[in-house]
Every structure is written in C-alpha cells, then in structure tokens.
Amino acid sequence: MFDKIQQAYDILSRPDADGELVRDALETYGLDTEVTTISTDEGSTDFVKTVVPGADRDAPTLGVIGRLGGVAARPAELGPVSDADGAIVALAVALHLGEMRARGDVLAGDVRIATHVCPDAPTSPHDPVPFMGSPVDTSTMNEHEVDEEMDAVVSVDATKGNRVHCERGFAITPTVKEGWVLKVSDSLLDIQERSTGRPPSTLTLTMQDITPYGNDVHHINSILQPATATDAPVVGVATTSVSPVPGCGTGANYLTDLLDATGFVVETAKDFTRGRASFYDETEYDRLTSLYGSMGRLQTLGEGV
Template sequence: MLMQVLTAMEILDDPAVDGRKVCDLFKDFEGVHAEYETVKTPRGKTDIVRITISGSDASAPVLGIVGQLGGVGARPEMVGLVSDADGAIAALACALKLAQMKQKGEELVGTVFVTTHICPDAPTKEHKPVPFMDSPIGVREALKLMLSRRVDAILSIDTTKGNRIAKKKGFAISPTVLRGYILRVSEDLLDIYERVCGTAAFVLPITMQDITAYDNGVYHINSIMQPCTVAPNTPVVGVAITTEVPVAGCATGASHEVDIELAARFCVEVAKYFGRRQIKFYDEAEFERLLRLYGDFTRLVMGE
C-alpha cells in the first residue's frame, strides 16, 4: 500500500489542501461516496471528510476507520506536512486502496466508512514531553461530525509519538474499549498484526484517563481513544503510529511512509475479515459477564 500512502501524502502536503481536493480523489470510483463539510470557528476552519466504500452485503458489519489528528499542517508556524498528519494519511490510504480493489472487482463483503478532517493551518498547544497539535474545533465536536453514521467497530489511527511509554518505531494496537471498559486485546487483531508486520505484536498501554473526555483536565497520551467518548456502545481499538523517541506532533519531516503503510495495511486486512464476521474486537460472553458483575461504566467516557 505504499503507493496509496504516497498519493495521500502528496495531496495533503499542500497549504491549499481542503476537503474538496481530497474528495476529488474518489470521484471516479463506482460504489464509493466521498463528501466533505467545512466547519468554521474563531480559531480557523477544517473540512470534515467522510468516505463510504460500499460492500456487497448491506447486512454485513460496517467497519469505521478514523484518521484522528489536530491538523495536517501548522502553518504559518511550521512549513510543510506535520507528523500529526499520519492518521489522516493512513485513513485516506485505506480508503483509496479499498476503492481501487472495488474497481478491480475485489469488493469486500462489509461496507467500510473512512473519516478524517483536513486543516493545513491548525494551531499548536503545550504538552509534555513535546508540543501537541491543536485544532480549530474541539476533539469531541470533530468526532461527532466525523462519526455521522452507524458503524459496528472503530479503528482509530493516530500519530502517537509525543510520549515516553510507547517507544518502538512502527505501530501499536490498543486494547478494545467499550462502554467505559478497557478490555483485553483482541486475539484476532493480534493475529492480523503479526501477519502484516512479521513481528511480535506491539500493544499500546492506555489508561482510564485516555478513555475520558479530552477536555476534562487530566493527562491523555493523546486523542487516539476519543472515539469511545462519542460512540461508547461501539468497540474502539487504537492504531498508534509510534517512534523510539518523543517527536512533536507539529514537527515536519517526521512522517515515516513505511510505518504509515504498515498501519494502513493492517486496517485494510481487518476490514476484509470484519465484514465477513470472521474476527471479533472483543469476547461478547466475557463482556456480558463483566456487565453483570460490575455494571455499566459508560458514564466514565461521556463528556456531557
């Protein structure tokens, strides 16, 4: 999928990039619907992009792939594509690969819904150990607009380089989060990770803070798990693009194409099996037992 990653990077590495230019990439694919919505605030604007690649069975489970980020650029402070753009690059590469597969006659059983937002001049904010990218709109507001349709599971792809605990170059997957529970890591997703990478799986360590609302004043590794706060009844797994040393989200020249390709290829492989109901994000029976024993923790992830 390196070709799709490079195509996405070239489109996004443009001070004039917007939702229209991204959606134009998909206009000639039959069975693929791409749309964008411009959102303006006193802090700037961003374009919410939503791409639906329809599957052959309308009753099959729908996988959501979220390219989570603050912005693809931090202009005028920084020149060029920022590290924080990796989530958007990977998500768009997934959409492009799936659209091309469909065009060639290799249609997936299940529909895949890909979403991200495009802001080439996002603000930055202080964070330890390195600065984070900010956004013209809040994380929760952006995700509500991005996740505008029902999906049955979510992969949230995000640059996760500004920390001291996920220290390996490549990508990691998180435990599954559902209704306020941090569940065990899916064995099926571990299998796919190891097939795709040819290495032992790398698991992102997340905490209760990471699955709470982003603006509540507690420390978060980043916004990778925030889809669980707007879709608490949907299983969410983070796909974290990582490095060995802390790298600021607003750093340029810090996107590693091969690492993004691995993460994107992992998501496409998950999509193939998820629509056919051949993999699970969590053990339903075990989760039901947790609910009977300890109750529902949805209140912990809801920001309202």
C-alpha cells in the same frame, strides 16, 4: 499499496490541501464522499466522510477514523506534521479499498472512513512535547467522524509525543467499549502479525486516556476520543517512534510505518466485515457488566465539570 500512501501524502502535504482535493481523489474510484467545512475563531477545517460499499448489506460495517489536530501547522511550520499520520492512513485506506472495489474485489460489508483536513492548525502546550491544536474541539470531531452505522471503529492517530511506547512502527490498543478497557483482541493481534511479519505491538492505556477531553486530566493523546461517542468497540492504531516527537514536528511521517498501518487496517476491514475478526468477546463483556455494572460514566465529563 505504497502508491496510495504516496498519493495521500502528496495531497495532504499541499499548502492548499482541503476536502475538495480529497473528494476528487476518492471519486476517481466512484466513492460517494461528503465534505463539510467547519469554521471557528481558531480557523477552519474540512471534514471528509466516504463509504466503500460492501457486497452484503447485512454484513458488519467497519469505521475507520483518521484522528488528528491538523495535517500541517502553517505558517509556524512548513509541510505536513507528524500529526498528519491519521489522515494519511485513513485516506490511503480509502484509496486502496476504492481501487480494490473498482477492480472487482468487493468486501463483504461497508467500510466508512472519516477524517478532517486542516493545513494551518494551531499548536498547544503539552508534556513532554507540544501537541497539535485544532480549529475544532473533540466533540465536533466526534460529531462529524463517528457514525452510528459503524459496528466497530479503528481510530488511527500519531502517538509519538510520549515516553510510554518507545519503538518505531505502529501499535494497537486494547479494545475500549462503553468505558471498559477490555483485553487486546486476539483477532487483531493475528492480523498485525500476519500483515507485518513481526511480533505484535500494543500500546498501554490508562483509564484517564479513554475519558473525554475537557476534564482537566492528562491524556496520552486523542486516539480513543471516538470511544466517548459510541457504544461500538473502538481500537486505536497508534503510529509510534523511539524518541518523543511533537505532533507539530515536520519530517516525521515515516512512510514505511504508515504503509504497515494501512495494511493492517485494510486487512482488518477484510476480516471484520466477513465475520472472521472480532474486536471483543461478547460473552466476557456481558459477564463483566453483570458483575460490575456500566462504566459509561467514563464516556462523560463526570460530575461537576
């Protein structure tokens, strides 16, 4: 699997990185891959979507989203930035699952993987360290990355620019569904322990972290923005650091940590698509909504925005 991390890093670290380079790599394993270029006044990016077909069309489908502003911030910074983690992991997952399938290890259900590739994204101010900007806004990202066929979503995002989670590696978030922040999935904690050989690590979320960008409140980052665009349960996989690292910082893609995150997502795909893992307790969720009603308004910009 480490070779797939290296391959993904090599592709995305190029100054000419784009969706076509990613598609060429994925089509080596026979994966149908769609590339869509979106241009704005801030620049352009290539959205990449691919599907690793499963054996059973009725089995659950997992969505994997590599969330980021851009893989690099040229010309201000040379080489891949910390923010590239989401794209690196998403591409490595696609390459690994594609190779597995080509060799005969076919997952039960489909895995739909999406990210975008921008080698010259802008940066933007944020406290405590600068964020990576993007030539497109989060609603555009959601439109091109969140798929209604995804029965559950894993959103991978570099989450190093904060003082909330101060350890190296990766952490998973509580499950977010339709505005509800639910308990951390026991199934996913089991997978994290199994795939890393370490105690699980979780990321603290606040209510405002799961609301859409554009409402003028602080967000830890964009890791849960996909949850604003789907009714499916979403779990964030956050690559983390001990000290705050800006999203536009170079030399901060810790490949061994990305390997662990990739392994976790691959194992989640195996277990979820064959019904061994769940993202939330449906009975408990129904109980919460019967007691307190819908929290769907938190998926919107709110009143007066």
